[in-house]
Amino acid sequence: MCGLVGLLVKKPALYDTLGALMVPMLIGMTERGPESAGLAVFTNGAKKGELKYNLWANTTDFNYWAGLENDFNQHLGSKVRLSTKGNHAILISHLETEVVRTWIGEHFPGVHILSVGHNLDVYKDIGTPAQVVERYDLGKLKGSHLIGHTRMATESAVTPAHAHPFTAGTDFCLAHNGTISNPFSVRRKLEHFGIHFDTDNDTEAACRFIEWCMRSGDDLETAIKKCFEELDGFYTFLMGTRDKLALVRDPFACKPAVVAETDDYVAIASEFRSLAQLPDIKNASLFEPVPEQLYVWTVEGKA
Amino acid sequence: MDLSKVSVRELNQYLHHDLAKAGVKHVNxxxxxxxxxxxxxxxxxxxVDIQGHAGYYAAGMNKTANVTIHGNAGTxxxxxxxxxxxxxxxxxSASAGATGHGGTLIIEGDASLRCGISMKGIDIVVGGDVGSYSAFMAQAGNMVVCGNAGDALGDSLYEAVLYVRGEIRSLGADAEExxxxxxxxxxxxxxxxxxxxDYNAKEFKRIASAKKLYHWNADAKQEY
Known part of the structure; x- marks a missing residue:
């Protein structure tokens, strides 16, 4: 069992409230996933030609991050911008992604790259949703849309890296409620194409498979149709791209989802109890998404 | 009873123990x-009137009482x-009325997948559609669907009978009109x-078991 939440605010005036609206949603899913929680949020972008790297390290030592910044600048002769919050850091650089990845891998192997993108930030860690929210001050997040996850592991270890959402490529994230039965055959297929995996988690295989399909030219809808063929198992997927929030349930739809929509927002959760605290929820239009249908909401003005 | 002030456990303990003693006939x-x-x-x-949306298993195992949910119901x-x-x-949501032995379940909107799975005598009336795999292995009782039904309706039915007014996307194994x-x-x-x-009963189709799966058939070679 796991909990999913998704939120897209329709008016730029509401971007400042995105985190505050999300907090009761994520905490509402504590019973479905008490051991890890995570959030992927689409915020203000990096400057043109730059990319944001969200990093996680098993230390809250500020000097560690300052050392990383210093070494990066010295070794690569390129000034990065770094903002940190405990274990978490956001590094902004205009260097090639592979250069940054390789350098971090070689010099700071304890650092886990959570995400790469223009707009995407990812926070995930072990602990209850309330603890993770407090640790990273997630209530203050601003942005247009987000996906969140609370985890109760049924396979693979409970570590920050195994928490959801997962990311692949740039500005793509996925959170999953369910179990994929054939992640290793999907991995073997993708590894032939040089795709690297960070963990042995089943959701990471699904995330990288969808991103690989899209990088190969498919749109999201075609990539999801390939999932129905390729992925064996149960899943409700929540996905985020720079300007879209998407939801799909497998043909058996064992994993729940409910959607609420008002003039101000689209909110998705595994169960209604995570939507109950949203403003004007009594007048929201509610529905249960049907299996095998891709639901996509686009951020106004970002398409 | 206000569930923002009392816990579900306190509410249910009241409904199980204190209600009868007090002679209360209605709870909001x-x-x-x-x-x-x-x-x-x-x-x-x-x-019992529930004023809003209920989560999983609302009114499960109900006996004698009349419960109305003025909203949507979870799994x-x-x-x-x-x-x-x-x-x-x-x-x-999914599995409404699962394994129900008796009484009547009325859903004014749609019911999701697996409605009435393994029902054992309950009557279920759905004003809208039912999702796929509804009435799977249904043993006894009746299901009336005023809208459409999804895939594999009534797969492996026993004695339960299903009535559908709209379209049926597909019938399950051994279910027949x-x-x-x-x-x-x-x-x-x-x-x-x-x-x-307010529908005319003559508009409904009857779906029941063809009874070909009733008995073990050694000659079938598992080709059902």
Missing amino acids: ITNPDGAHNIAVGLDADVS GVAENMMSGTVRVKGFA QKMTEQDIKKVGDLLKKAGF
Whole structure:
């Protein structure tokens, strides 16, 4: 069992409230996933030609991050911008992604790259949703849309890296409620194409498979149709791209989802109890998404 | 009872123990906010109104009581119901009325997948559509669907009978359409009246077991 939440605010005036609206949603899913929680949020972008790297390290030592910044600048002769919050850091650089990845891998192997993108930030860690929210001050997040996850592991270890959402490529994230039965055959297929995996988690295989399909030219809808063929198992997927929030349930739809929509927002959760605290929820239009249908909401003005 | 002030456990303990002593015949529950297990295991002649959306297993194992959910219901509403009536004014999520032994479950909106799975005598009336795999291995009772049905309706049916007014995307193994008899029309008419749905019973199709899976057939070589 796991909990999913998704939120897209329709008016730029509401971007400042995105985190505050999300907090009761994520905490509402504590019973479905008490051991890890995570959030992927689409915020203000990096400057043109730059990319944001969200990093996680098993230390809250500020000097560690300052050392990383210093070494990066010295070794690569390129000034990065770094903002940190405990274990978490956001590094902004205009260097090639592979250069940054390789350098971090070689010099700071304890650092886990959570995400790469223009707009995407990812926070995930072990602990209850309330603890993770407090640790990273997630209530203050601003942005247009987000996906969140609370985890109760049924396979693979409970570590920050195994928490959801997962990311692949740039500005793509996925959170999953369910179990994929054939992640290793999907991995073997993708590894032939040089795709690297960070963990042995089943959701990471699904995330990288969808991103690989899209990088190969498919749109999201075609990539999801390939999932129905390729992925064996149960899943409700929540996905985020720079300007879209998407939801799909497998043909058996064992994993729940409910959607609420008002003039101000689209909110998705595994169960209604995570939507109950949203403003004007009594007048929201509610529905249960049907299996095998891709639901996509686009951020106004970002398409 | 206000569920923003009392816990579901306190509410259910009141419904199980204190209600009968006090001779209370009506309970109003406010702010359900999708909580699980609201009003489960009732065994009293009482009417309960839930003012909002209920979470998993609302009114499960109900006996005698009449429960109305003025909103939507989560997974497993009225599961394993024994008698009485449960009415959902909105839509119901998966496995509504699962394994129900008796009583009547009325869903005014749509019911999701696996509605009436393994039902054992309950009557289920759905105002809208039912999702795929509904009435899977249904053993006894009746299901009346005023809208459409999804895939594999009535797979491996036993003695339960299904009546569908709209389209059926596909029938499950061993389920077949059969001729509506006068008895069927009367039964559907009575259930529609009880549910308060204004449809003509003659518009419904009867789906029941072809009884080819009833007995082990050694010659079938597992080719069902």
